[in-house]
Amino acid sequence: MVFTTVKGGTRPYRTLAAFVMVNEYVLEVRNLHTCFAGDCIHEDLNFEVRRGEIFAVVGGSGSGKTVLLREALLLQEPTAGTIRIFGEASRRAEKEGLRQRTGVLFQHGALFSSLTVQQNVEAPLLEHTTLSPRLRHELGCLKLALVGLASESGRKLPSQLSGGMLKRAALARALALDPELLFLDEPTAGLDPASADALDELILQLRDSLGLTVVMITHDLDTLWRAADRAIFLGEGRILAGGTMEEISGSGHPLVQAYFQGNRGRGAREAAWNPG
Numbered sequence: 001m002v003f004t005t006v007k008g009g010t011r012p013y014r015t016l017a018a019f020v021m022v023n024e025y026v027l028e029v030r031n032l033h034t035c036f037a038g039d040c041i042h043e044d045l046n047f048e049v050r051r052g053e054i055f056a057v058v059g060g061s062g063s064g065k066t067v068l069l070r071e072a073l074l075l076q077e078p079t080a081g082t083i084r085i086f087g088e089a090s091r092r093a094e095k096e097g098l099r100q101r102t103g104v105l106f107q108h109g110a111l112f113s114s115l116t117v118q119q120n121v122e123a124p125l126l127e128h129t130t131l132s133p134r135l136r137h138e139l140g141c142l143k144l145a146l147v148g149l150a151s152e153s154g155r156k157l158p159s160q161l162s163g164g165m166l167k168r169a170a171l172a173r174a175l176a177l178d179p180e181l182l183f184l185d186e187p188t189a190g191l192d193p194a195s196a197d198a199l200d201e202l203i204l205q206l207r208d209s210l211g212l213t214v215v216m217i218t219h220d221l222d223t224l225w226r227a228a229d230r231a232i233f234l235g236e237g238r239i240l241a242g243g244t245m246e247e248i249s250g251s252g253h254p255l256v257q258a259y260f261q262g263n264r265g266r267g268a269r270e271a272a273w274n275p276g
């Protein structure tokens with residue numbers, strides 16, 4: 001890791017990430033409108049996510065972050081506009097292909113409670129590949145190791161894992177098909193600070209080692225300062241600010257200021273600038 005100087009302090013910046021990040025758009029959102037019964041929560045959103053970056057979607061409650069994620073995952077249709085993933089306009093007909101190139105970590109893990117962790121991780125391989133049971137098992141073990149879970153954890157039911165381990169297990173399942181693009185919905189929600197830090201570190205490591213592109217929704221200011229390369233701030237149906245965390249937090253918009261300039265926001269920024 002090298003350090004680069006930014007206005008007001010020094011933040012870690014990862015060399016491999018800088019190398020991987022290129023101007024190839026993995027996700028492009030153009031002129032997106034989403035309205036429910038005439039009430040519009042997205043009014044002409046435009047942004048793009050570059051290959052290899054960790055991109056965060058931020059905003060107050062009800063600003064439309066989850067709806068945006070559901071639209072990108074083809075679980076919901078926007079009212080107007082397009083979402084292109086891997087350069088292709090995402091259409092329902094291409095759902096299967098897109099699913100295999102994208103992984104999702106849902107906020108509550110969404111693991112099958114009656115299956116063991118190992119079976120959960122193998123589930124996408126069973127559904128989308130013709131691999132033999134032995135190969136599926138080996139790949140499942142590999143993914144568990146990748147997220148830092150011991151093989152004993154694979155034999156447990158989700159209910160027998162801690163919150164941090166559950167997130168890791170769900171992440172292992174999201175990585176089962178070697179996705180290029182990973183969506184994370186509130187990855188650190190409900191975790192204690194140490195587990196949240198460890199998960200942030202894991203996300204950074206996975207991006208660096210696998211060359212993943214990560215799009216995450218988060219309210220966690222520590223995660224934002226530590227992991228996000230760029231972000232957008234949603235509010236009033238629009239993107240109120242976009243860019244690096246430094247750029248966004250310096251926005252003059254009152255909603256953005258209130259979000260980042262409170263005690264929690266300032267503390268997270270200082271911690272990111274003074275790691276360790």
Ligand SMILES: Nc1ncnc2c1ncn2[C@@H]1O[C@H](COP(=O)(O)OP(=O)(O)OP(=O)(O)O)[C@@H](O)[C@H]1O
Nearest residue numbers: 036037041059060061062063064065066067068219
């Ligand atoms: N299917 C739906 N029908 C009607 N309204 C909806 C529907 N889905 C979402 N909404 C509304 O859209 C708005 C945005 O919801 P969304 O869940 O995307 O917010 P959010 O930014 O993810 O909030 P939070 O941070 O609290 O999770 C909310 O007012 C919600 O009630």
